[in-house]
Each structure stands twice: as structure tokens, then as C-alpha cells.
Amino acid sequence: MSVSVLVVDDSAMARKMLIRALPADWDISITQASNGVEALSRYRQGGVDVIFLDLTMPEMDGYQVLEALRREDLNCLVIVVSADIQEAAQARVRAMGAIAFIKKPVDPVRIQAVLKEYGLLL
Amino acid sequence: MSIDFISDEQREALQEVANIGMGQAGASIAQVLGEFVELSIPQIRAVAAAEIPAALAALAGDGVASAVRQAFIGELRGEAIVIFSEHSAHDLAELLCYGDALDTPASRELLLDIGNVLVGACLGGIAGLLQTEIGFSAPSLLADQVATRQLIQAETIAARCALLVEVRFGLEKRAFRCHLVMLMPDDAVAALQRALDRFIEEL
Numbered sequence: 001m002s003v004s005v006l007v008v009d010d011s012a013m014a015r016k017m018l019i020r021a022l023p024a025d026w027d028i029s030i031t032q033a034s035n036g037v038e039a040l041s042r043y044r045q046g047g048v049d050v051i052f053l054d055l056t057m058p059e060m061d062g063y064q065v066l067e068a069l070r071r072e073d074l075n076c077l078v079i080v081v082s083a084d085i086q087e088a089a090q091a092r093v094r095a096m097g098a099i100a101f102i103k104k105p106v107d108p109v110r111i112q113a114v115l116k117e118y119g120l121l122l
Numbered sequence: 123m124s125i126d127f128i129s130d131e132q133r134e135a136l137q138e139v140a141n142i143g144m145g146q147a148g149a150s151i152a153q154v155l156g157e158f159v160e161l162s163i164p165q166i167r168a169v170a171a172a173e174i175p176a177a178l179a180a181l182a183g184d185g186v187a188s189a190v191r192q193a194f195i196g197e198l199r200g201e202a203i204v205i206f207s208e209h210s211a212h213d214l215a216e217l218l219c220y221g222d223a224l225d226t227p228a229s230r231e232l233l234l235d236i237g238n239v240l241v242g243a244c245l246g247g248i249a250g251l252l253q254t255e256i257g258f259s260a261p262s263l264l265a266d267q268v269a270t271r272q273l274i275q276a277e278t279i280a281a282r283c284a285l286l287v288e289v290r291f292g293l294e295k296r297a298f299r300c301h302l303v304m305l306m307p308d309d310a311v312a313a314l315q316r317a318l319d320r321f322i323e324e325l
Contacts, residue, residue, distance in 0.1 A: 010163070011141070013134045016325055056141070056161055083145030084161050086152040104142050105251060 003028045003120060004047050008039040008065070009054035009081070014104065018052055018081055021108040026121055036060025040068055048076050050120065053098070055082040055089065066096040079114060081106060127168035127285060127311065132318040136287065139321065140164035140304075143247035144289040147302065150243040151236060151291065155217045162290035169286045171279040174305065175271060178205060181288055181301050182270040188230075189273045190237035193259040194245055197313050198252070200284070200306035202245060203264060204237035205273060206299075213298040234261045240302050244289065252317040281307030285314070 005028045009015045015032050022028070031048075033039040035057045042048065055062035062080060069078065080093045083104040090101040100114040115121035128136070141164050148159040169177045178189075182205045189205045214232050215224040224232075238261045249256035265273045287304040306314055 011134060011138045013131075013138045013322075013325070014141075017138070020325060056163055058163060083142040085145050085149045086159060087149075088152065088158045104145065 001027075004049045005030050006033060006039060006042055006048045006051045007031070008033045008036070008051060008057070008062070010034050010057040011054075014054065014081075017104075018106055021106045021111055023108070023112055023115065023121060026115070036062065036065040036068075039065055043069070043076070044072075051076055051078045052081050052102075053078055055080060055084050055093070063092070063096065066093060066098060070097050077118060077120070127283075127308075128315055128318070131322060132315055133166055135318045135322050136314075137164050137166055139248045139251045139318075140166070140244075140287050140289060142251060143244040144291075144302070146247040147240045147244035147289075148291055150239050154236070154239060155214070155293070157217060157296070158294045160292040160294055165286075165288045167286055168283060170283045171281055172276050174279055174284065174286070175274050175276050177286060178203070178273045178303065179270040181205065181290075181303065182207065182273065185270060186267050187270050187273060188233055188266050188268075189264040190234050190261045191264040192238070192241050192261045194241075194256055194304075195259075196249070196256045197254040197317055198245070198249060198256055198306070199310040199313070200304055202241045202258075203274070203303045203305065204233075204240055205270075205301045205303065206233055206237075207297065208267070210298045210300060213293070213296045217296075230263055230266065234263065236300075237261050240291070240300070244302055245304065252321050254317055281305075281309065283308050285311055 007015050007018055033042055037060045053062045074097055078098045079100045080098045081102045085103045144161055148161050152159045186208050187205050189203055192202045211229040211233055284305045284307050289302050292299045
């Protein structure tokens with residue numbers, strides 16, 4: 001069954017870079033959002049399995065999205081994709097429920113490893 | 123000045139590479155200072171030379187500030203300026219345990235060192251993504267606790283206009299705040315555009 005993936009980043013270029021780095025053989029349907037508000041509204045429609053979430057965004061940032069998802073009883077997997085590569089940022093998002101942290105520029109090998117670790121990719 | 127200084131696509135690519143460079147710079151000073159660093163969304167715009175002092179003042183806000191500068195050379199060419207808010211040197215001294223021993227020369231040295239770390243990591247990151255070599259001059263003090271409008275003198279700017287890229291770093295628990303500004307003169311923008319086009323093509 002196809003996995004529903006939501007890619008959240010204020011930069012269209014960054015979303016494109018991420019989507020290009022996803023495994024070619026991964027059976028997915030992709031939707032995109034350019035800030036946290038759009039992301040949550042898409043999430044609340046239901047059916048989202050995996051969110052790739054940027055941290056630094058206007059309107060509502062990635063931390064606020066994680067907070068809201070937790071309040072609303074998170075039932076999807078969130079992978080944070082960020083240029084903010086401070087160790088403290090990585091620890092924070094994990095504490096807030098993200099399953100993994102992927103540094104920008106994204107490395108396809110690292111994405112594949114994370115997806116395999118969580119059984120999202122065989 | 124034309125609003126089409128660079129294309130929308132080039133601007134977006136520059137914003138993303140600046141974002142990644144900023145992240146690397148933020149992680150570097152987070153490690154040096156042992157504090158959580160708050161990052162901004164990079165801002166990019168074209169500014170006429172005469173407007174540069176006012177543009178820097180608008181970024182730095184009211185009051186006084188200090189600034190260090192470093193020229194960068196290579197395919198990417200211009201000036202990197204790091205503007206430190208008034209009490210930043212004091213905050214840095216406390217974090218790095220200089221205590222009361224901090225005199226004026228030592229405080230200047232501190233700004234030069236932190237500026238150098240930020241510029242090296244940020245611009246080094248950008249150059250790496252654009253697959254181009256970059257070199258830096260030694261950092262020097264551009265302004266020492268002056269009114270933000272006087273950080274730079276318009277008549278010292280040789281270019282007609284410049285592309286201004288700004289990123290901001292703050293500390294969660296302290297007043298410390300600084301802005302890293304890249305100024306690329308109009309005659310260096312064509313080379314930047316070529317580098318950005320290569321980057322876009324490879325996506």
C-alpha cells in the first residue's frame with residue numbers, strides 16, 4: 001500500500017531537494033506544505049503516514065508543529081529535516097516526538113537508513 | 123535598480139544555501155559558547171550603495187553596535203560584515219569565562235574571533251554547496267560601539283549597488299545578538315548567478 005508523505009518546508013527549492021533524495025522505489029504519494037499552519041491543516045484531514053518537517057519557517061515553525069501534533073495525539077512519523085544542526089536542536093525535536101533528524105543538505109543514504117530503521121522501506 | 127537583480131529561482135536557491143550555511147555557522151558558535159543558538163530566515167535584497175548604511179542600521183536596530191568585516195574572494199566575491207549588538211561582547215566574555223579581566227583590546231579580539239568563526243562556517247558552507255573555492259582576508263574591526271547608522275560609510279563602498287544577504291543569530295538565554303551580512307557588489311553578481319544556475323541544474 002502506498003505511503004502518504006507530507007513534505008513541509010517554506011522553501012520550494014528545499015522541498016524539491018528532499019523529494020529528489022527520497023528512494024526511487026519507495027511507493028508513496030506526496031503532498032507539500034510551505035509552513036506549519038498549512039502542514040497541520042493537511043495533517044488534520046487525516047491519512048498522513050510520514051511528515052518531513054523543516055524547523056525554521058514563517059507563520060508556524062517546526063517546533064510549534066511538533067507541539068501541536070503531540071497535543072492532538074500524534075499518530076504519524078515525523079522526520080525533522082533542518083539546516084539547524086545544533087546537537088541541542090536534534091535533542092529537542094527527538095524529545096518532542098520526532099523519530100529522526102536529517103541534516104540539510106539531505107543525504108539520500110541517510111534518508112534510506114532512517115526509513116529502513118522504521119520499517120517504512122524494505 | 124532593477125528588481126530582477128537575480129531571478130526568483132536564483133534567489134530561492136541562494137536563500138536555501140544561505141540557510142544551510144547559517145545552520146553550520148550556528149552549530150559552530152553553539153559549540154564554542156555552549157549555548158542554544160536561535161537562527162532566523164535568511165533575507166536577500168538588492169541595495170544601492172548609498173542605501174547600505176541605512177540598510178545595516180535597519181537590521182541592527184537603534185542604539186550602538188560594533189562590527190567586524192572580512193573580504194571574501196574567489197568566484198564568490200564581496201564583503202562579509204558581522205554586526206554585534208551593544209552588550210554582545212560582554213555576553214561573550216561571560217560565556218567564555220573572561221570574567222572581569224576583559225579589557226577593551228581583549229573584547230575586540232573576542233568579536234574578531236567569533237566573527238571569523240561565523241563567516242568561515244557560513245560562507246564556507248555556501249561555497250561548498252555551490253562547489254566553488256572561497257578565500258577570506260583576516261578579520262578587521264569596522265566599527266567599535268558606534269551608532270548603528272555609522273557602522274559603515276557610504277563613500278567607502280566602491281560598488282554602485284550590492285546584493286545583501288542577511289542571517290541572524292541570537293542566544294536563547296542572553297541578550298547577545300548578531301547579524302551576518304554578505305554584500306556582493308553588482309560586478310560580482312554575474313559569477314554568483316552562474317554558480318547558482320549550476321546548483322539549480324544539478325537538483
